[in-house]
Amino acid sequence: MPAIRTAKNRKPPPEGFEDIEDTLLEFENKMKDAQAASHEGKKKHEMLWPVFQITHQRSRYIYDLYYTSRAIQKPLYDYLLKHSYADAALIAKWKKQGYEKLCCLRCIQTKETNFNSTCICRVPREQLKEDQEVQCVSCGCRGCASSD
């Protein structure tokens, strides 16, 4: 969650923040909606999925801007990480081979599962059965193996 800026602690953000401000605001609004959404008719886990998904999307957006298209500069990127616009730990995973499309950090946390293994969404599609549809419990991911 981005820090709340008041008039007192306001310090101008680095160059280029205005360009992405609208998109970030949109993500923020989406996140607010997801947090305020009703739990009616949803599974217990399902409530959290949109939150994870929006976090992923926003982190991916910033990651792409900095690493792929190089549209933002280092100061701004650091600023965004500092203000939790993007999940630095998740981005750190994306830089590693085999984790390029990782959906969330919970899905690779082996210690939290019964069989000490990663989530089902980490399994490459060719290793699944034909027409097997998966959706993981932790974030609602349908498959995030790098080969998919």
Added chain:
Amino acid sequence: MCLSEAGAPEGRRDNAARRQASCPSSAKPSIDDNLHLEHSTNPRTYGILAMESPNKRLKTSPPAFNAQEDFVSFGDVATDDGAFGVENSNADDEYQPFRESAGPKEEQRGHRKRNALNDPRNAKDKPKSKHVLPGYEPWILVKTKYRRRFVHNTETKESFWFIPQDIFPGVVEFEKWEKSQKEKTDNAKWAEEQLKQMRNESKAPEVNKAADEEERSRRRRSESLQREDEEAMMAELAAQAEEGEEEDTRAAAKAVQPLQPQIQGAELESDSEYEVVEVTDSEGEGDDEEPKAQTENAEHDAAEEPQEAEDGPVEFGEDDIAYQLAAMGEEYGLDPGEYGEEAYEGEWEEGAEGLPLTEEDAANLFRDLLDDYRISPFTPWDRIIADESESSILNDDRYTVLPNMRARKDVFEAWVKDKAAQIQQERATMAKRDPKIPYLAFLQHNATPKLYWPEFKRKFKKDVEMNDRKLSDKDREKLYRDHINRLKLPESTRKADLQTLLKSVPLKALNRDTSLDALPQQLLSNLHYISLPSSVRDRIVESHIKSLPPAPEADDKTDEQRAEEHKKREERKRREKAMADRERKVEEERRRAEKDESRARRDLRDGERELQAAMAVPRTAQRSYS
């Protein structure tokens, strides 16, 4: 001889049987894709089938078609496949009667089949158009590339070269209608041509001579056309006569075949350009006469298409794919001309060929699209394609030039990279604008001594100038308070301040050529500039500008540089002055020290003299006392 005679009808039969299996499927390609489509798409099936009869494949595929590996394979599949061939087509129940009648001649088939493959028409013929027969609904009339035709029942999937009696009136009606349509189009074309010429004439009425010439030539043309018409009629008559001969032979066959009615003759009379293929349901009965008729027909064909390769292979796959493409084209409302009349040889596939755009063109078009829609490179791709409004890029034709979403995304990413780099470069070269300037302009408009800063801030908290992050809140407050204080000063002071400010601006930035809209930032960002009401201020600035000399020309130094130089000079002056001071001080010091020294020396000398004088007196005194 025996072989060739027997082969011709067999070939036709073979062909017909195949067509009955394949054409009905291709007539409605989207709904009932039966065996044919399966074989054309399933390579595994093909492999097995081809292996079953390797010898045949070797014989039937001539070198000319080896170049097109794909199609050879199709052809082979189709010939070897039981469902399409005649030999072991037990799988297909519809053609049971044929098979039964053909049963006894099983051992001849091997030879005949090869001849069937040699039939030139079998090689290249394919369905070209289909027509609904009004009133005979499930039946449609299908015309082939070589202007043969057959009827097909879309419901039962039956196809007949011979038109059954109960459908015949419908076909005749259709022929009539078609003929009238053709006449109509011909007339329309003629009228259009005439009209065009008339228009050309009216365009240039002054060129009478030319117009006359035109007129004459037109008349000549119309005459020649008439002549052509006559010739065509004569030719038709002759053809009818020819067909009449054929009819005689066929009449013999008819006598033996009560199943085949006068349909054939009637057809020939109604439209002589149609060659009627006799594919009999009762081959066994009319065995003697049939071959004769068929060979005649075959000869006729050979005369029609002498350019055909004699040993062309049967290409089922290609034909049917082409037909399906054509049908799809019709479905999508393409011009039938694209698949139509001229496409007799080879050109058939051209209408259905892919995009003329190269990949690069397509990518560039897509980039243009992104540029034209002023898409920000900082927008996520998901949001762009989720946009369903009127102004979305999804509604643009250029969106479809790229084949799939992945390609689009790739192009978009490359574009974002380039665009972001471009924007960064532009920003770097663009001069930085002082954030104070818009705020000061805003103050001049809105600030009044009646409002304290918190009130003012609350009142205008929604304005852009009040939320600009480049200017801190503290600075804003300070500027506001200063400005309000200055507004309370007498106007003469404010005017004087403005004058001094104007004078302080270097000539490079402010000179006679400067317009009021492009005043230097140094001026605009100063609080003194907004202290006066704008009308008064503008008058003062204008008069000041008029009094200024023009801009210095051969001075390529910027203001900053000049300021720097000035600073350096000042510094140096200060340093020199300081040094002079120090020297003076040192000199003084030295002089004082010298003075002190000389004084001390004098004192010392005085003391010595006194001492000597004192020493001289006591000696005499001592002598006197001793």
